[in-house]
Amino acid sequence: MKPKTLSPDSKNSESNESCLCVPGVLRRTHPFIYMCGLLGMACVMTSGNRQMKTIRGMQDPNPPPFDLAPLTRIDGTFSGSPYDAYDGTSTNTPIAAAAVSEIERPVMYTFFHRINPEKRGTGMDDSGDNALLDAWRTRWTAAGWDTKVLELKHSMMHPRYEEFFSKLQDVPMHGKGGKGINRPYNELCFLRWLAMAAVGGGWMSDYDMFPLGYGSGNGEKQALELPNHGDFTVMSIIPGSKGAGIPCLMSGRADEWTRMAFNILDNGLAHSDEKHWTDMFALMDLRFTNNMFFWSDDVVDGKDILIGRDWTEKDCHTTEGKRGVHFSHDAMLRGDLSHLEGIDHHANDRPLVVEYWMERWNKVCQHV
Numbered sequence: 001m002k003p004k005t006l007s008p009d010s011k012n013s014e015s016n017e018s019c020l021c022v023p024g025v026l027r028r029t030h031p032f033i034y035m036c037g038l039l040g041m042a043c044v045m046t047s048g049n050r051q052m053k054t055i056r057g058m059q060d061p062n063p064p065p066f067d068l069a070p071l072t073r074i075d076g077t078f079s080g081s082p083y084d085a086y087d088g089t090s091t092n093t094p095i096a097a098a099a100v101s102e103i104e105r106p107v108m109y110t111f112f113h114r115i116n117p118e119k120r121g122t123g124m125d126d127s128g129d130n131a132l133l134d135a136w137r138t139r140w141t142a143a144g145w146d147t148k149v150l151e152l153k154h155s156m157m158h159p160r161y162e163e164f165f166s167k168l169q170d171v172p173m174h175g176k177g178g179k180g181i182n183r184p185y186n187e188l189c190f191l192r193w194l195a196m197a198a199v200g201g202g203w204m205s206d207y208d209m210f211p212l213g214y215g216s217g218n219g220e221k222q223a224l225e226l227p228n229h230g231d232f233t234v235m236s237i238i239p240g241s242k243g244a245g246i247p248c249l250m251s252g253r254a255d256e257w258t259r260m261a262f263n264i265l266d267n268g269l270a271h272s273d274e275k276h277w278t279d280m281f282a283l284m285d286l287r288f289t290n291n292m293f294f295w296s297d298d299v300v301d302g303k304d305i306l307i308g309r310d311w312t313e314k315d316c317h318t319t320e321g322k323r324g325v326h327f328s329h330d331a332m333l334r335g336d337l338s339h340l341e342g343i344d345h346h347a348n349d350r351p352l353v354v355e356y357w358m359e360r361w362n363k364v365c366q367h368v
Contacts, residue, residue: 106222108140108215109199110207111192113151115184122185122329123347131351136207139358143211144221145203152188154195160258164194164265171268174275189247189279190268193261201254202226208327209236209248209299210354213366217298217323228294232256234283235323236299243287243295247280248326263292302327305357306335316365327354 112133117125124132137147155161173186196204203226216222227233230253234245252260267282286292300322305311319325332353333345340356343349 105144105146106224107148107202108145109148109150109196109202109204110136110209111150111188111195111204112207113188115188124350125348128348128351132354133207135351135354136205136210139210140205140215143213143215145211145215148199149207150192150195150199152191152195154198155191158194158198158258160262161194164261165191167265167269170272171265172272172274172277176276178275186278190261190265193257193264193279196252197254197257197261199254201230201252201257203251204249205324206248206326206328208302208329208350208354209324210327210358211324212300212319212322212361215323217321226251226253230256232260232293234293234295235297236326237295237297238284239297239301241284241287243293245280245283245287245293245295246299246326247283248328249299249323260293263289298323300325302331303335305361306331306337306353308336308338310339311357311360311364313364316361319361319365325357 110133112129114126114129133149137149140147158164168187168190171190173183174180175182175186192204196202213219214221230251232252233250234243234247235249235251236246238244238246263286264279264282267285268277268279271277271281271285287295298321300319302325304318305315305325307315327350329347332347332350337343337345337349337353340353343352
């Protein structure tokens with residue numbers, strides 16, 4: 001089939017099927033100019049075509065199939081297969097997961113679920129908790145981490161939550177006074193382990209655990225890979241002990257968090273003759289079980305840096321090689337705060353103490 005051409009006698013004719021319309025004024029010019037015009041228009045069109053071909057050439061005509069391996073956990077989801085928590089018969093529904101190609105910053109989780117102040121056992125009120133959480137977010141973010149706060153709803157997403165919670169009722173948590181006033185708080189300390197498993201594992205710190213430098217302990221940004229290939233690792237211990245773990249900074253894969261959660265629970269059940277048993281008591285006791293977890297002494301007890309005077313460069317050796325400082329309830333009670341005017345040992349003063357000391361450390365120790 002021959003292409004349609006314009007008739008030289010049809011000056012006013014128009015055709016929607018024509019790929020090129022030549023204005024009459026161009027046809028009345030000298031033939032040489034006429035040909036130059038045609039050549040110029042052709043060059044413009046072909047160059048645009050070449051550009052489009054170049055852009056298309058950057059796209060893989062046969063892209064590889066979507067890989068389900070790089071799935072990352074997000075708050076409130078499981079990962080890997082989105083049906084990890086679904087056995088086909090339970091009421092659990094398939095849970096979505098987010099696919100990403102790269103994660104640029106490690107994530108630090110903490111657990112906080114607001115309960116009645118009289119049942120917390122921490123001495124903190126809502127304003128104090130909010131201030132400490134804000135400080136925690138700010139400091140870990142500045143250290144190069146993303147931060148996420150988990151709560152009870154994340155624990156409840158674990159497929160074995162009901163089983164865990166039912167058994168938890170038999171763990172003794174009567175407190176010093178024997179009345180169990182702080183039981184809701186102590187139960188949450190057990191349930192946070194499930195929350196970490198439910199969101200896919202990773203790093204968790206207490207909200208009163210603050211990073212030194214990058215929070216890595218080596219002066220460099222924290223690597224994305226979990227320590228010890230994701231096997232459970234406790235990074236704070238009773239000084240001088242051989243693995244008496246303090247659950248203020250820990251890491252592990254999701255399956256490791258589930259494994260440890262039920263080991264902690266079983267240890268509590270095994271101490272039913274005690275008046276009071278916490279997740280920290282259980283973690284300390286589990287050090288006597290072979291290969292239960294990795295441990296390291298990477299955290300400074302807050303009482304050891306609250307020394308009744310301003311921190312100086314000669315004190316920096318205390319924090320050398322450490323990931324962070326734990327400003328616990330106990331640290332506030334046992335540390336020396338006499339040099340801080342207007343500050344006493346009230347728990348609500350913790351955010352002020354933390355911010356003051358962290359600024360001082362950054363000033364005198366960051367360059368050491």
